[in-house]
Amino acid sequence: MDVFKEAKKLLEQNRRTTDGHQYTVPSEDGYPYQWLWDSCFHAIILAQFDPEAAREELRSALSRQFPNGLVPHIIYWKPGILHLFDWGVEGTSSLTQPPMLAYAAWEVHRRDPSNAFLEAAYPSLLAYYRFLVEKRDPRDHHLIGIINPDESGEDDSPRFDAPLSAAPDISFAEHLALRTKLVENNTACRFDAELCMRNYFWVKDVPFNAILVENLRALGHIASFLKHSDGEHFANLHAELIANAMRERLFAEGVYWSASGIDYTRLQVATWAQFAPLFAGLYTEEEAATLVRTRLLDPNSFYAPFGIRTVSKKEPAYQASGYPEGFSWRGPVWMAPHWFIYRGLLRYGYKAEAADICRKSVALLERSGFRECFNPETGEGQGANGFTWCALVLDMNEA
Ligand code: GLC
Numbered sequence: 001m002d003v004f005k006e007a008k009k010l011l012e013q014n015r016r017t018t019d020g021h022q023y024t025v026p027s028e029d030g031y032p033y034q035w036l037w038d039s040c041f042h043a044i045i046l047a048q049f050d051p052e053a054a055r056e057e058l059r060s061a062l063s064r065q066f067p068n069g070l071v072p073h074i075i076y077w078k079p080g081i082l083h084l085f086d087w088g089v090e091g092t093s094s095l096t097q098p099p100m101l102a103y104a105a106w107e108v109h110r111r112d113p114s115n116a117f118l119e120a121a122y123p124s125l126l127a128y129y130r131f132l133v134e135k136r137d138p139r140d141h142h143l144i145g146i147i148n149p150d151e152s153g154e155d156d157s158p159r160f161d162a163p164l165s166a167a168p169d170i171s172f173a174e175h176l177a178l179r180t181k182l183v184e185n186n187t188a189c190r191f192d193a194e195l196c197m198r199n200y201f202w203v204k205d206v207p208f209n210a211i212l213v214e215n216l217r218a219l220g221h222i223a224s225f226l227k228h229s230d231g232e233h234f235a236n237l238h239a240e241l242i243a244n245a246m247r248e249r250l251f252a253e254g255v256y257w258s259a260s261g262i263d264y265t266r267l268q269v270a271t272w273a274q275f276a277p278l279f280a281g282l283y284t285e286e287e288a289a290t291l292v293r294t295r296l297l298d299p300n301s302f303y304a305p306f307g308i309r310t311v312s313k314k315e316p317a318y319q320a321s322g323y324p325e326g327f328s329w330r331g332p333v334w335m336a337p338h339w340f341i342y343r344g345l346l347r348y349g350y351k352a353e354a355a356d357i358c359r360k361s362v363a364l365l366e367r368s369g370f371r372e373c374f375n376p377e378t379g380e381g382q383g384a385n386g387f388t389w390c391a392l393v394l395d396m397n398e399a
Contacts, residue, residue, distance in 0.1 A: 003365040007391035010370055011046060014388045015053070018077040021060035022053065030326075030372065030384030034075040036061055037153050040100035041336060041389045044107050048394060051112035058105055062124045064092045069131025071124075073097040073150065094191045098153050098211045099132060101125055102219040102235075109222070118222055126231050129219055132212065133238050138194040139262070142238070142245035143204040144212055147197040148182055152205050153336070154329040155179065157310070158269045158317035163201055163260045168317035172325040204264070206256045207276035207340070209246055213239050214280040243282055254290055256282070270301065270312035272337045278344025288348045296341070297353070304376030307333035307360045308341055320377045327383035332373035335361060339392040346399060355399035362393055 014024045023034040024042045031038075039061040046054035064075050072092035102125050109118050136144045146152055149160040156175045158168065164178050182201055189196030216239035223231035249264050250256045255274045258267045275296060277283055283291060297303050301312040304320075311318045311331045322328035338361050345354040364374050370390040372383030 001366055003362055004394060006365070006370065007045070007394050008049065010386055010388055011042065011050075011053075011391055014386065016077070021063055021077070022056040023060040023075075023077070024057060024388055026389065027372065027384035027387045029386070033077055034060060036071060036073045036097040037100050037336070038389055040104035041339070041392055043104040045391045045394050047104075047108040047111040051108055051114075054104075054108045054112075055114065055117045058101065058108065058121060061101065062121060062128075065124050065128065066094075066131075068135065069127040070094070070096055070135075071101065071128045094186065095148050095151050096132075097151060098208050099129065099215050100211060101128060102215040102222060103211075106218040106221055109225075115226075118226060122222060122226055122228065122231070125219055125222065126228075126234070129212075129216060129235065129238075133234075136193055138198070141249070142241040143249060143259075144209055144242065145193060145198065145202045146205050146208055147191070147193050147201055148186060149179060149201070149203075152203075152208055154207075154271075154310070155327075157271055157273075157329040158315060159205070159258050159267050159271050159273060160201075160203065161269065161317065162265070162267055163203060168315070169319075172323040172328075198262070202262070203258055203260050203267070204250065205258045206246070206250060206273040209242055209250075210256070210276045210280040210282060211340075213243050213246075213282065216242070217280075243280070246277070246282060254287055255295070269317065270295075270315055272302065272308060272310045272341065275302075275308075275337075275341045275344060278348060279340045281347055283348075285348065292345070292348075292350060292353060304333070306364055306374060306376050306379040307338060308357065309376045310334055310337055310373075320375050321380075322373060322375065322382040327372045329373075331376065332382055333364065333376045334373045335387075335390045335392050339396060342396050342399070351399045354396075358393065358396040358399055361396060365390055365393060 016025055025032050026035050026038045039057050043054040043057045065071050073095045074093040076091045105121050132144050149155050185200045216235045220232050220235035223235055250259055256277050260267055295301055301314055302309050309331050310329055317330050319330045322332045338357050342354050342357045364379055367379050368381035370387050371381030372387045374381055
């Protein structure tokens with residue numbers, strides 16, 4: 001199988017148009033709607049060979065922005081069965097997802113410059129990042145909170161077990177029940193993070209904040225290019241404030257840890273989140289060297305025969321085989337973390353290690369197809385089929 005050809009084909013197969021909005025579903029069978037960070041990945045890939053489709057993908061992702069600036073993590077487009085997070089605005093969720101929008105928009109522009117596209121997207125982008133910085137940081141500590149694990153994009157990651165009171169061996173159904181309960185609380189709170197939700201679930205997550213830093217920098221580039229000096233100042237200032245706050249409150253024992261609640265309780269579960277700050281250049285060269293040598297490349301923690309585990313093998317929650325019912329972020333390999341780690345490694349000059357991740361990603365797709373996630377020990381595919389963001393391998397060819 002030529003995975004690169006297959007990847008392009010899948011992006012086309014999973015493309016939909018509703019009411020004049022064009023977008024790509026994450027998977028025909030499992031996820032027949034539009035998801036926010038998936039669409040950002042789709043746009044990053046499409047930018048290489050179909051930039052107009054990439055722009056359409058981002059335009060539709062931004063088209064249901066809330067008046068307060070939030071960009072919802074799901075747009076249902078067509079009525080269906082999966083309305084787990086419906087509230088407030090007709091036909092969308094009321095949560096968001098890792099804020100990859102500015103990075104994706106800048107990447108699309110970098111590959112195929114279009115001032116008109118950037119100008120049109122800019123006010124929405126600025127409003128979204130302002131929402132995160134202003135509404136998700138009520139104490140002005142410059143760390144952005146998520147109100148539900150799904151906002152991290154890693155719905156059942158064991159990083160969130162402590163705040164959810166979940167056991168390491170929790171079942172798929174039990175976990176879903178906990179998250180459904182949280183959505184009930186979210187709804188009762190009318191999704192007000194500042195005053196209400198932080199009593200239930202309030203996590204300063206490492207990947208979310210690291211991704212935000214890098215995206216604020218991208219927003220800074222966009223604002224500078226468009227000569228919006230206020231926006232440029234806002235973006236660059238907050239990128240720096242968040243990076244500094246992460247260092248001050250989330251960094252310990254050589255790595256970044258997510259934290260919960262107003263007292264910043266450390267969520268000391270070793271997950272791939274430790275590598276996410278490489279993407280934003282938040283480790284020093286020395287720290288990165290130790291991180292790569294002692295954690296990323298350690299076969300007993302993250303380095304598996306078929307890729308990088310999302311959870312260290314040493315964790316009691318580690319579960320290679322996932323769940324028979326669907327996806328799992330409790331150990332299996334996922335293509336999005338592979339891509340973030342790949343980009344992070346390149347940023348620090350680890351070319352051979354980045355190439356290794358690319359090779360393993362391609363090998364997984366050849367062996368098991370475009371699956372949602374994969375068993376790190378056997379390479380077996382898990383969860384949804386025809387999973388679009390696996391096409392991120394097309395953007396892992398620089399090492
Ligand atoms: C699952 C993943 C999430 C993704 C969604 C759609 O919920 O955990 O990250 O956005 O599927 O692909």
